[in-house]
Amino acid sequence: MDDAAKEERDPAWWGRRAWSLLSAVRARAPLVQCITNLVSMDVAANALLAAGASPAMVHSLREVPDFTPRCDAVYVNVGTLSEDWLPSMRAAALAGRPWVLDPVAAAASGFRMEACLELLALRPAVVRGNASEILALANRSVAASSNFKGADSSHESVDALEAAKALALSTGSVVAVSGAVDFITNGEQVVGASNGVPMMQKITATGCAVTALIAAFVAIEPSDALVAAACALAIFGLAGEIGMESSKGPASLRMHLIDALYCLDKETVTSRVKLSLRP
Numbered sequence: 001m002d003d004a005a006k007e008e009r010d011p012a013w014w015g016r017r018a019w020s021l022l023s024a025v026r027a028r029a030p031l032v033q034c035i036t037n038l039v040s041m042d043v044a045a046n047a048l049l050a051a052g053a054s055p056a057m058v059h060s061l062r063e064v065p066d067f068t069p070r071c072d073a074v075y076v077n078v079g080t081l082s083e084d085w086l087p088s089m090r091a092a093a094l095a096g097r098p099w100v101l102d103p104v105a106a107a108a109s110g111f112r113m114e115a116c117l118e119l120l121a122l123r124p125a126v127v128r129g130n131a132s133e134i135l136a137l138a139n140r141s142v143a144a145s146s147n148f149k150g151a152d153s154s155h156e157s158v159d160a161l162e163a164a165k166a167l168a169l170s171t172g173s174v175v176a177v178s179g180a181v182d183f184i185t186n187g188e189q190v191v192g193a194s195n196g197v198p199m200m201q202k203i204t205a206t207g208c209a210v211t212a213l214i215a216a217f218v219a220i221e222p223s224d225a226l227v228a229a230a231c232a233l234a235i236f237g238l239a240g241e242i243g244m245e246s247s248k249g250p251a252s253l254r255m256h257l258i259d260a261l262y263c264l265d266k267e268t269v270t271s272r273v274k275l276s277l278r279p
């Protein structure tokens, strides 16, 4: 990106871009095949629907040849990985559709780490994880420390920024690290997304749901996965902020976040998304 293009990307530019992508999701209802974990299926499908996309939880290897080529994007998530599902994940990733990867608890076991690395080699458009997951993938390390928290992060997103850049450069995928600030990078540019509320960490599978939303945005903008992923993260975080205004805790936030995602309008998105290109 040249300097002129960078300068155009002021907050107003990001607001317009986020709104235009959300509007396109609503208008075109991209079909997103989700091969995702058993915990996340409900919230990921509901987040996609609320945003205007069309989710389909289709896992069987025998369905991939017929179904996956008809999808606008594919979402692969290893949260409840088993040997049975890995062939479907591989085949769906190889079906020629834009696809995204969520490496839930990548460091939990050698099996899971190997599976994540194998899938990463199939070049997802975007890999989105929390800081601990991105650090583990970048270092190819299975957790040994007592600090390891499985699907939850034991690091801040900023701790994984350099790892995310290195991983993006080595894989060719856009890498997104979620947290208090989400960082999205192709190894050269870094975008920061500062929407969201800490309570989102207290709802299981919010990370899985936002990765599903990234897949819907990538379906609309496959040639600019960096912008698509950044806008999806900001939109989801904004829905969390608005949802939090009417919530008492994680259970009501889950409901209000989905309602807020459904109700987002142009004025709210363009004035409240917090996206910026980092130096």
Ligand SMILES: Nc1ncnc2c1ncn2[C@@H]1O[C@H](COP(=O)(O)OP(=O)(O)O)[C@@H](O)[C@H]1O
Binding pocket: 129, 130, 131, 151, 152, 153, 178, 179, 180, 181, 182, 195, 196, 197, 198, 199, 200, 201, 205, 206, 207, 208, 210, 233, 236, 237
């Ligand atoms: N401290 C925080 N403040 C604001 N938003 C957060 C915070 N932590 C996580 N989020 C948001 O919650 C969502 C899930 O992120 P995260 O909890 O990092 O993923 P995971 O569930 O995979 O561990 C993202 O949209 C992220 O921006």
Ligand SMILES: Cc1ncsc1CCOP(=O)(O)O
Binding pocket: 037, 039, 040, 079, 080, 104, 151, 152, 204, 205, 206, 207, 208, 209
């Ligand atoms: C708790 C849990 N265990 C296996 S998958 C899963 C959900 C993880 O969701 P997220 O990565 O969004 O926290």
Ligand SMILES: [Mg+2]
Binding pocket: 102, 104, 105, 129, 130, 151, 207, 208
């Ligand atoms: Mg996760």
